[in-house]
Amino acid sequence: MPEDAVDFFISRFKERLAGDSPELPVYYRPRSYRNASVRFRGCKIEDFARRRRILEQSGLNVFLFPAAEIPGCDLLSDSGTSTMTMEQWASLFLGDEAYGSNEGYFALKAQITETFGPSFAQTDPRRENLFIFHQGRAAENAFFGVLSKLLHGAKYPPVRGGARLSGELECGLGKMIETKRRALGGGDRPCYIIPSNSHFDTTEANIASSGMLPLNLPCREHVENDVTFPFRGNLDLAALENLLENEGERVPLVYITVTNNTGGGQPVSMANIREAGKIARKFGKPLLLDACRFAENAWFIGRREAACKGQSTVDIIHGMFSEVDGFHISLKKDGLVNMGGALVLKQDGFLAGSFPELEGRLTDHQILTEGHPTYGGLTGRDLGSIVQGLKTIVCKDYLDHRIGQVERFGKRLSSYGIPIITPVGGHAVYIDMDRFFSDIKTSDNDFKGIAFTALLLIAGHRFCELGLYAFGRQVEGEECPPVPRVNYVRGAVPRLAYEERDLFAAAEAVKVLYDNRGDIPGVEVTHGKDLFLRHFKSRFRFNFES
Ligand SMILES: *Cc1c(COP(=O)(O)O)cnc(C)c1O
Numbered sequence: 001m002p003e004d005a006v007d008f009f010i011s012r013f014k015e016r017l018a019g020d021s022p023e024l025p026v027y028y029r030p031r032s033y034r035n036a037s038v039r040f041r042g043c044k045i046e047d048f049a050r051r052r053r054i055l056e057q058s059g060l061n062v063f064l065f066p067a068a069e070i071p072g073c074d075l076l077s078d079s080g081t082s083t084m085t086m087e088q089w090a091s092l093f094l095g096d097e098a099y100g101s102n103e104g105y106f107a108l109k110a111q112i113t114e115t116f117g118p119s120f121a122q123t124d125p126r127r128e129n130l131f132i133f134h135q136g137r138a139a140e141n142a143f144f145g146v147l148s149k150l151l152h153g154a155k156y157p158p159v160r161g162g163a164r165l166s167g168e169l170e171c172g173l174g175k176m177i178e179t180k181r182r183a184l185g186g187g188d189r190p191c192y193i194i195p196s197n198s199h200f201d202t203t204e205a206n207i208a209s210s211g212m213l214p215l216n217l218p219c220r221e222h223v224e225n226d227v228t229f230p231f232r233g234n235l236d237l238a239a240l241e242n243l244l245e246n247e248g249e250r251v252p253l254v255y256i257t258v259t260n261n262t263g264g265g266q267p268v269s270m271a272n273i274r275e276a277g278k279i280a281r282k283f284g285k286p287l288l289l290d291a292c293r294f295a296e297n298a299w300f301i302g303r304r305e306a307a308c309k310g311q312s313t314v315d316i317i318h319g320m321f322s323e324v325d326g327f328h329i330s331l332k333k334d335g336l337v338n339m340g341g342a343l344v345l346k347q348d349g350f351l352a353g354s355f356p357e358l359e360g361r362l363t364d365h366q367i368l369t370e371g372h373p374t375y376g377g378l379t380g381r382d383l384g385s386i387v388q389g390l391k392t393i394v395c396k397d398y399l400d401h402r403i404g405q406v407e408r409f410g411k412r413l414s415s416y417g418i419p420i421i422t423p424v425g426g427h428a429v430y431i432d433m434d435r436f437f438s439d440i441k442t443s444d445n446d447f448k449g450i451a452f453t454a455l456l457l458i459a460g461h462r463f464c465e466l467g468l469y470a471f472g473r474q475v476e477g478e479e480c481p482p483v484p485r486v487n488y489v490r491g492a493v494p495r496l497a498y499e500e501r502d503l504f505a506a507a508e509a510v511k512v513l514y515d516n517r518g519d520i521p522g523v524e525v526t527h528g529k530d531l532f533l534r535h536f537k538s539r540f541r542f543n544f545e546s
Contacts, residue, residue, distance in 0.1 A: 032397035033496065036086045045071045051458045059539025060454040060523060062462055072460035073491070073498055073506040078427045080135075080332035080339060081494035085392055088336070088385040095381020104383025105374040108132070111387045112344060115394065116294075116327075117318035123347050131362050132376025132383070133341040136292060136330025137202040142369070143328060143343050144194075146361045148210035151192055151252055177215065177247075179483075195243055196255035196290070197235040198262040203255075203290055217243070222266065223484075227422045230304040231269040233260030233297075235276050244283040253351065254280045257290040258297035258320070264488075265293070265406075265425025267300035270308055270319055277323035286325040286351035292333040294320065296426035299399040313394045325349030333427070336389030336495060340378055398496075402426075406493050409503040416511040421488070428492040431510070433467055434485075437517060444468050445479055446522025446546045449489050452513060454542070455520065459509035463491045470535040479529075522546030 002008040017029060043050075051069060058064035067074060074081070096103035109130055113121045122129050133139040177193065192212040199207065199214045207214040217236040221229035235256055244251055256276060260266045273289075280287040298316040301308050308316055321327065326349060331340035345352050345359065352358065363373050370377035378386075392398055403426050410424035419435035433449045442448055449465040456463050464470075467489065471482035481487075491506065513520060521542050528538030 031499070032401045033085075037083075037089075041068060041071050043069050043071045045460045047071070048458055048460075051460070055454060055457055056541070059526065060450065060541065061535075061537075061539055062453050062457055062464060063536055065457055065462065067462075070457070070460065070462055072462075072509070073502050074462045075428075075491035075493060075506065076462045076464050078333060078492040078494050079330065080337075081497065082332075082336050082338065082389075083494070083496040084336065084338070084385060085388065085496075087388040087392070091384035091388045092381040095379060095384050097380045099375075100372055101374045102380040102383070104380045104387065105132075107387045108383045111390050112342075115314070115317065115390045116321045116344070119322055119346050119349075120344055121347075127347060127352075127359055128363055128373055129345045129347045129352075129359070131343040131345075131366055131373065132378060133343065133366070133370055134377035135332060135339060136328065136341040137206065138370065138377065139328040139330075139341045139343040140203050140206040142362055142365045144206045144210040144212065146358060146365055147252060147355070148192070148212055150355055150357060150361070152211065177213065191250065193243070193247060193251050194253065194255060195235075195240060195251060197233055197257055197268060198260050199255065200257060200261050200290060200292075203257070215243070216262070218260070219272075222260075230300075230423070231267055231272060232264070232423070233258065233266035233268040233425075234272040235268070237272065237275050237279060240276060241279050244279065244285065248283050248285075251283075251285060252354075253286040253288055253325075255288050255290060256324075257292075259293045259300070259426050261292065261427075264421040264430050265296075265427045266423075267297045267304070267426065269305050270301050270316065271305065273320055273323050281350070284350075284354075286349065286354060287323065288351065289321070289324050289327040291321075291327040291329040293426055294327075294329070295334045295393045295399060296403060298394075299403055300426065313396065313399060317394065325351040331386050331389070334393050335386050336393050337382065337385050340382055340386050342376075402495060405498075405500060405503070408500060409491070409493065409507065412504055412507040413510060416507065416514060418507075418510055418514050428490050430466075430488040430490050431463075433487040433489055436514065437520075440518050442522070443546070444472075444481055446543070447525070447540070448520055448522055449487060450523045450540055451521055451542065452489055454523070454540070455513055456506075456509055459512070461491075461506040461509055463489050463506075465535065466490050469538070473534075474530050 054069055055065055062076065109122060112130060131139065131142065133142065193215050194207050194212055195215045195217050198216045198218050204214040217239040219232065219234035219236045222232040240254065254276060256268055256273060258268050260268060277287050294317060295313065298313045298320060301316050302311060302313060326345040328343045329335065329341060331337050331342065343362065366373050366376055406427060406429065407424045410420055410429045413420050413429060419432040421430040421432065437448055447469050449467045450469050453463050453465050467487035468481050471486055473480055493503065521544050523540040524543040526539045526541055528534050531537050
């Protein structure tokens, strides 16, 4: 027996945990939180026939399926689906529902400075720099709408033909711009361009509906599917510089989305944000972040970027945000709340300097559509829960568990041979439907991704098709797959909601489908093929002939 048996065992326990890696056998590293409140679903995993009936009544559309009938994992979205902490619930009781300047407003201002850094403090009390909205897209709508009016009120930049664009730009940029321009139906529109690593779909739609061109410049490593590259969310810096050199006067500002949702929840490096900032400044352009998953992005930087090793998540976040002139955020993600959004400007930043009217116009827009700027479409108690959410979201314990959990879910799927996007991103796993069905004869028009999500829901778990149906469209009666082609099914993991075994149960259901993929039928679209944003509204039925 060792001299001190207790010390002996402590060192054995430590060995189990050594390495501090998310690859650890999960049961030796408990969750960093415990359940303070739970929800029982009345439904049973065995009720397959019942789910089949309800799903068929819902036209096989997973969005239309009642959540109360899902016994397993509901991975439709990580947006607004977070489980709140006790501190957040407690803050709801302390909410101040004053019409003007409620307590939550001041607490949120202070928290924004604490979370995103001192450069986001309101230095001039006569000018507003925090614009609260009910969710992210409302902030986008306000920002791009106001920006577009300011720009188009100014002198139009000269309109150019396609030939000059494609003649002078390298990297196929000219062609991309032209294709987008035509898709938006504008031969002679002035088309200001808003470049980004990848715009989220609502961001893209809000830019386009404000009469501007959203342009995605994802890094080469992402386009070429380099699975060893740690920052696949990066912006293509050469393409950005090229764009600003050739079409600078048409680019009012530059955007980066962290993490890159459209690209699989992949992180953007600190170096990439810094370099993008430098390039933007060189051409006199503001840089903004779509900051929905800022904490998850910072966690990846701390783990993967040598220059930032050992820094705290908060220091990394301050570093990221010191480079930018403003950001918008859906607080339904890394705000850890069920509803909320904001636009925050750096008061002495480049954006506020370039567009001095912006703040006033945004306030007007808020008053017209959301409410007084000191609550902006949210209740006073909502603001308190956002403050608490922003405090929790940067905790190491929280982030280690959060991102580790998503990664272990991905690893479990991979261990069954199921093709997913790797490395796994921060909030979701993406199953690659083209590789899933690569050895099966199938036609794009069978929409097997839709059938796959329908069968998974009958198994008891809700995933979402983000592929040929969600992003494809009908042109003159013909089905056009998205360009560049994307064909994924996404499982987005809600924050603090599920245990590992729940996710592993979902992985097992995916395995059953994968092992029998030759027997997965196609679907026939019975309604909505031609509709805008069709995947939310369409109806389908299984087609056992396909
Ligand atoms: C969710 C999301 C948005 C839109 O926010 P909502 O709160 O859903 O309106 C914008 N950008 C990104 C990257 C998102 O993930």
